[in-house]
């Protein structure tokens with residue numbers, strides 16, 4: 001398997017319960033996985049563990065044949081080759097769009113870096129925005145720059161934390177489609193986290209449902225959620241919470 | 247799994263080392279209490295100690311009282327009312343902070359002594375020769391007057407910010423309940439601003455305890471002057487350590503009282519968006535009174551002394567050779583720049599450690615270093631010199647081995663002075679840096695590491711550029727404080743090394759008041775510019 005997670009455990013030092021309780025699942029290369037769960041269920045924490053930003057208390061995680069952590073290994077986040085799109089994008093405010101993207105590129109000539117930045121900006125349809133600063137972009141544009149920045153170094157895995165939560169509803173639907181196209185075109189393996197089952201349905205090859213820090217179900221969108229509610233005429237968008245009645 | 251700790255190990259080690267370095271000299275004072283007492287000490291304890299305590303507490307009490315009265319009334323006027331010149335006064339009333347107390351002291355002495363402008367005018371134009379005793383300010387009330395003038399801005403500043411940002415709903419509801427301004431002031435404003443008043447006045451008190459220049463110039467016996475005298479006059483370092491320890495006891499006592507009065511909770515301006523207090527426009531007599539009141543405080547505390555200094559500079563221009571003034575300026579900038587630079591670097595290391603290490607001790611440890619700012623300069627001087635002499639003794643064999651002839655190397659060097667500055671003013675820089683780190687959070691840092699940058703690259707490429715505002719304002723604050731500093735510099739400077747402050751102080755002490763004006767005006771000028779820049783920075787920073 002391309003990516004394997006076994007018995008992953010974690011709790012915050014100031015909390016007695018387990019925030020991530022015994023997660024195990026595997027992912028194939030190029031697959032887009034969606035993690036679906038209500039807020040506070042531990043989704044962000046899980047992504048931070050995979051990213052290496054938090055230290056798990058047990059379990060193991062292998063990516064593309066490399067051990068990222070197990071009992072005697074802990075690879076630092078900068079050495080993992082994993083990209084991440086943060087919920088608030090975390091674009092560096094003191095750098096232009098181009099410099100934000102170049103920041104993450106491995107050693108190569110300045111010319112090649114600029115070329116690569118141009119490629120990913122084209123992918124997210126932001127050609128011409130190279131010299132802008134983050135505060136000069138709309139929310140949707142910022143989101144796409146964050147995505148471009150994460151994709152540019154060609155990571156082996158990309159993590160997205162609620163990528164649509166800061167966008168207007170109209171924009172969410174459009175960008176959702178774009179995101180799947182971009183991820184598939186870049187052939188990136190991705191895990192994205194959401195509390196919205198429509199997002200999960202529209203984007204994912206497979207869905208991992210989590211509840212109170214535990215994996216509840218894993219399966220294909222149509223098996224877990226049935227027909228997408230947005231495909232039924234006249235049906236309003238409902239969130240996962242409403243769907244499962246919490 | 248301790249692997250994660252390895253991540254921050256470099257930071258942790260450096261941060262802990264810095265904290266120990268900053269904190270340990272103060273321990274030498276505490277240890278000094280236990281060393282055997284000399285005859286001097288027995289004498290001091292029996293005849294002098296009580297007097298020092300009484301004088302010191304008198305100065306502290308009345309200065310606190312007057313700074314609260316002036317600071318609070320100004321804060322209230324500016325925060326609630328609109329009147330002619332209000333917008334200018336709002337920040338002009340802070341400016342007296344740029345006048346070091348000893349400069350205020352000798353300037354005022356110069357203004358009102360026998361040859362000063364007031365008595366001269368009375369004699370020459372009105373033919374009045376008043377009893378000179380009326381014009382003596384070189385006493386305890388005079389010192390309280392000077393302290394009040396240059397220190398009230400602490401109370402004013404902190405209380406005004408609190409009142410303009412935090413009090414709108416409370417004061418408005420009091421107004422709608424039909425309460426008059428006086429009643430609102432005493433029943434609402436004073437109680438709700440208690441915490442900020444205490445915050446401001448504790449700074450005032452610490453400054454009074456720290457002061458050496460005014461009391462020395464006025465010939466008043468307090469702890470600061472006694473420590474200095476016992477040490478240099480009697481050559482009794484042990485006794486001055488004991489005096490320093492007593493003073494430190496008073497400081498700690500005051501800090502504890504402060505905590506208790508604050509009701510145990512740290513005050514913080516809540517981060518939620520707050521509605522500013524809408525201004526009430528004053529009309530007629532009331533407006534005239536408000537303008538007059540603020541203008542007269544500003545004049546007495548800032549304008550008049552500055553005009554007098556300018557007058558003296560013009561009168562004595564060329565009397566002090568230009569190259570001397572340039573040399574003192576260069577020395578001042580060198581030590582203040584070096585000190586501020588080191589403090590900012592250390593603050594960045596310690597602040598980053600406090601942010602990244604998720605352990606309680608990483609939050610508490612940096613707070614220890616803040617003690618340095620509460621401890622009066624003379625005490626820090628005693629602590630640092632004791633430590634450096636010990637260090638020199640310890641290193642003596644090493645000096646011999648590498649062929650240095652002298653017994654004392656470190657303790658006669660600029661190194662000692664700069665170290666003392668770093669210990670005393672670390673808290674000023676650290677506060678600024680810490681709030682900078684708080685503001686940027688850890689998200690950008692995480693993002694950077696996910697893009698393959700290691701801890702060090704992240705620090706220089708992301709953290710430092712994003713904290714530019716905090717770094718610059720921290721640097722400015724420390725720089726100005728060092729520029730104005732007197733006791734540490736006087737005691738710890740290398741032989742014949744003069745700064746603007748030490749030179750101004752020496753001239754004034756030798757009654758060469760006019761010669762002192764040039765250096766003084768330079769200090770005040772630079773400080774004023776710094777305060778101005780600082781306010782610009784603060785205002786432009788997005789909330």
Ligand SMILES: Nc1ncnc2c1ncn2[C@@H]1O[C@H](COP(=O)(O)OP(=O)(O)O)[C@@H](O)[C@H]1O
Pocket residue numbers: 012013014015019037038039040041042043044045046
């Ligand atoms: N830094 C932290 N320290 C302690 N508890 C935390 C921290 N971050 C999150 N938590 C707690 O862990 C749980 C899971 O949080 P999170 O992973 O952010 O959930 P989600 O992203 O699914 O909304 C929540 O109960 C949250 O309060």
Ligand SMILES: [Mg+2]
Pocket residue numbers: 043044045162
């Ligand atoms: Mg989350």
